[in-house]
Structures are given as C-alpha cells and as structure tokens.
Amino acid sequence: MTSKLPSYLNLKYLYLDPSLSTTNPILQNVKKHLPDIKILPLSSTQSYQPQSLILKKFKGKFLRFCPGTRYYNCCGYKIIHFGENCPLNCTYCILQAYFQDKTLKIWANIDDLFQELDKTFKTNPNLRFRTGTGEFTDSLVLEPLTGYAQKLTNFLQNYSNVRLELKSKVADLSWTNGLHKIDHILPAWSLNAPEIVKKEEKLVIPLEERLRAAQKCVSLGIKVCLHFDPIIYYPNWEKGYSKTIEMVFDYLKPEHICYLSLGSFRGMPELFHTISQKHPKSTYIYEEYIYGLDGKLRLFLPLRLKMFSFIVKKLKKAGLKDQIYYCMESDLVWEKTLGYTPIKLGGLDKHLEKLSFNNLL
Template identity: 55%
Template structure:
C-alpha cells in the first residue's frame, strides 16, 4: 500500500532506483529504502546492477533515476579552476553527480547527458580518504565544499549525506565545510557540533532569472529565510551570485535582490559572497538552446576567454560588477566580496585591488571561512 506522503517538489520525478550489488546493504542504501517507503514513491522499482557496471538502462523523458553507486575514484579533489584567472582555491568533496533541479545556465548539462542522479553509497571509503587527508596534519586547514558536481542538499531528504558528513567532520576542527544549494533542507543542523566550522550557502540571482531560468528550486525568499534561520542559530552563511546574467532590466533586478538580502541578514552574518559573470564552454550553448528554447541571454555579446570559455565582453561584465559591488558596499559589505574566476585587471578595475594585495584569494577566503 502506497503512503500518501510526498517527496519534495525537486525529487518528485524520481521513478526508479538503481543500486550496485556491492552496495545493497550499505547504510545509505538502507536509509533511502526506509525513507522512500514512507512516501508516495514507495512502489517505484529497484534494480540491482553488477559491480563496476555503468550501464543504466532507463526510459528517461522527464523522469529521473537515483543510482546508489560504489565509487572507485578520488573523493577529495581540487577545484577545476584555471591559472588564467583567480580561483578561490577550495577543495571539493566529490560525493555524487548530477542534479534534480533544472537551471538553464547549469554547466552540469554539458557534463552529464542523462537524468540519472548518482550518489556514492560506499560512504566509509569516502570517510577513510578524508580522515587520512585531514588527520595527517591537524595544523593544516581545509576549506571544502560538496556543491561542485551536484547540489549539496538536493538529495538530503532521502540520503542524509550532509548530516553524515557533518557528524564525521565534527572531529576535525581544521576543516570548514560549505554546503551550497538552491533548495531549503535544514535537517543537517541536528548533526552539527561546531557551528563555526559549517558554512550553509545559497546561490542567489535576480528575481527575473530565478523565475525564468531556474526550475524546481526554492524561491529566493525561502533561501534567504533559511539563511536567517542559520544565522540566528550561530552559523555564518555564504551567498553566491554566479552566474550574473545580462538581460534587459538587470540593474533593477539585481538591486532588488541585493537590498532584500539585508532584510534577512547583516554583513556580520555573511562569511563571504562570490560574484561571477555567466561563462560557458562552447559546447554548452547549443545544449542550453535545445533544453531551454525560450532562453535569450546566450545570444549576448561574448568573447572567448583565456580559459576557452565564452565570457560576456569585459566592459559589460565590469559594468555589472561595479553596480553590484557598489550596492553591496552601501549595505556594509566589503572584505567578504570576491570574484569567481576573474582577471587581475578586472579585480583592480572594480575593487581597486587584486588578490595578491592581500596574500592571495585562497588564503583570504580560508581566513574568512574560519572567522578570522
């Protein structure tokens, strides 16, 4: 008999679960079984796959599948930046791939050409690798995040992965963990031992972009309200404007969301905030055009950057950066602001200084993450 309880909207299209045969008894698999059993999705099929098989046969359409996989690769990685621009230098904890939400600008569309949401169910292998890395030198600090190849919290309702990660990292005070998301799930808060080492983070954008380019996500006000709940509980939060989109009326739109932030938060509540202009690999543009035919910003004026990605012409993106930085500074923001993947010249033109003036971006954000 199917339970009437529903999954969150962003998970409602999951119609099949695949699991590696070696992962059938893993704690993550058992948890997903138990949590699905109490929802309207209790009767969806489960298929066991041979170990090491990447062949997942799934009639996709708009439906999605969840794949609980034994991952054999490296879990702790460096951010895939480029030396041509200033990278924030954080480390990635790779715990899964793909995302159930649909944002027109998302680079994951170019990485993953399917609707299969992968989660690494061999969690103990992940924790073993992290323990070896973080425990080798307790004086070496790490700023890490899980939101690079998937959303940090999108599958939390089923997997509880972030809660497990936080509980594990509670023994490592040399690690600051950022949880970056576009949805609201605060169930992980119960696992926190040290709020000063957990950085809940949300992506923001202009209301027009949120309405027309982001689907199956929490609203901007829901995200900001969650950020306030976290700040009131003693956490410092992170916010990210990336990508900033150039569209008619962008000044009014970004002014509105910037002003709204400070109805919920004070500058002291924010550990850091990134600003990044829309940029993409050449192969992403036709994918966006195909998946989101009403999208128009991809036809703006772009030039190929030093990293081979299409970037908005520098005068246009500098204009946007200057407008947003000035607006944020008027609210009391300053040292928390940084650019994601921009040149020294753009830094100096907008901020009046470059990362080298304060010892490098990675060093600066490490200090911000640890509240220094």
C-alpha cells in the first residue's frame, strides 16, 4: 500500500499517545496504509525521528478564531484545529516560524472534536459558522493516511448552519465518498504563478491537477474557493500570474467560484531567516520589505498595490465581481485596488458568510 502514497507520506515512525485506544479509527487508517510503520510510545520529553507522525489526544479547544490582527481586515472564519505541520515543504510556508517542532501531528481523539462541535453548533442554531481546517496544516495532505476530512465532512452533514472550507494544494477528493449531501463543503485550492510553483512548491502537484480537482467538485454541484496567497514579487511576475489566471478560467467559469482571496507574501522576521537558511535559492525574500502594523514584514506598499491592481484587473476582466477579497490588508489597499472597503460589503466576515451559504450551483 505504501507504493500508492506520495513520497512525503512514506513515514517510518508513528509516535502514539498511550491514552488513545488501539481501536482508534485514525490509528487504524494509518496502520492500514503503512503496515510496516514502527509504533513508539509518545512522551513529553523525547525527540522525534525524521519521517515521523504523532497521533495525540488533544486537550484544548478544537474550534478557535483565526489568528488575525486588529490592524488589518480579517476574514473572520473559525478554525477547526485537527493537527499541525505539513510535509509539502513549500519554501514560503509560515508554519516554519509558527512551530519549532516540525513533526507532523494529528489530534486523533476525533470523538472529542465531534462532541465539541455538536455542542457549539446546536447551542447556537441561529448563528452561521464558516469554518476551515487549513490553517495549521493542509486540509487534505494527510487524507490518504488518516481519512480525517471524510469523517469530518460526514459528521457535518447534519448541521445546516455550518460551512467547512477544505483548503489544500493536493487533489485528494476521497472525502466525497459516501456523502449524501455536499452543500456544507467549500473545496478550496491555493494557486500561484507557474514559476513559483516550480521553484518554491517542489513537492506540490501541478496547477492543472488542482484545477481539475476544482472542476470535478463543480460537476458535483458546488462552488469552489481559490486563494492566491502568498503572491510573490519576482522578475516577470506579470507574465506568471497572468498565465495562472488564464488557466483558472480554462477550467472554471466565474459563477463556479464562491470566493477568491489575494494575499501578498508576509511574515515575522524569523520566517525570513528560516527561509534563508533552509532554502538558500529562494531569492524573493530579498525584495523590498517593510514592517507592517502587525510587526510582520510586508512587500513595500507601492509594489503591493502594483501587483494587486494588475491581478484584480485580470480577474475582473474574466468576470469575477465581489468574490474577490484580501487576506489581512488595510482599507487603503481595498480602496486603491477594488474601489471600496469591507464596510461597503457589510463587513468582510458577513460578506464571506453570505457567499459561503450560497455555494450551490
């Protein structure tokens, strides 16, 4: 079975929380697909072998707010926190600075997750929840091993006040198996310019495969979400991002897109240091960056405005309208490039909530 897995999922060691049952469904899935994996007991003091996965009983809150900042407009979605770290090793990944421990982790006590979600969603039946799992890991990258997304999407079929965004760079659609309804799911893919995909996303599937997966979801009757984040400044960036936008509309129509985000590369100074050490050929970190109000380094504002204006113009010409939004940008950027601020939309969180609950074709 291991031959069917991508190379980054051919793991050798599994560190297992002793408090988890041997019949745990996540554990059983991992053992099924990696029958030769060496299982070791998890302790709080050990260091981990390379090519390892940790299955742990999580004791905190699974449902939490996006870690935005009051200085910029945040989309306001709720994170369903089910694990940490990602094996795709994209050079720009902000998780490199978030977590000192790079080992893949999955919170295997999925019944506790379901109990928390059930209580929250049923206690607030008149509230709408736009949620997602792609904040601290890729939503689907471990799906061949764990089946987590399939279990979660099946569970959430019974909650009409919830939408779940599965944000990914892989094309695994196995989560659709067995679903009798699909209107609660927002399939989402991260996109970038072809040159960035080739040089900075070396373990990730090509853009064409992501867009074919999006096209397949559309054929099932639901809209998809797209994310150009991080947009990276590099020589001939106009040609690269134009090419990707053309590809999007080779596979999708404007009405197939629920929403599309734009975000420029940004991060705390330690992220830039990590990239310089781990990925010395990644030269985009040496462009013109300044400190933003949130303490993160951001591309110099005139350059951001130039890139955003160019991309927005292309997207609008292709037929997108109010589906475009910015991830963590100021009112000034919105006004200069889109001609309005989130207030005109009724607030960014409310606007995206409205789009999310209108996701059927």
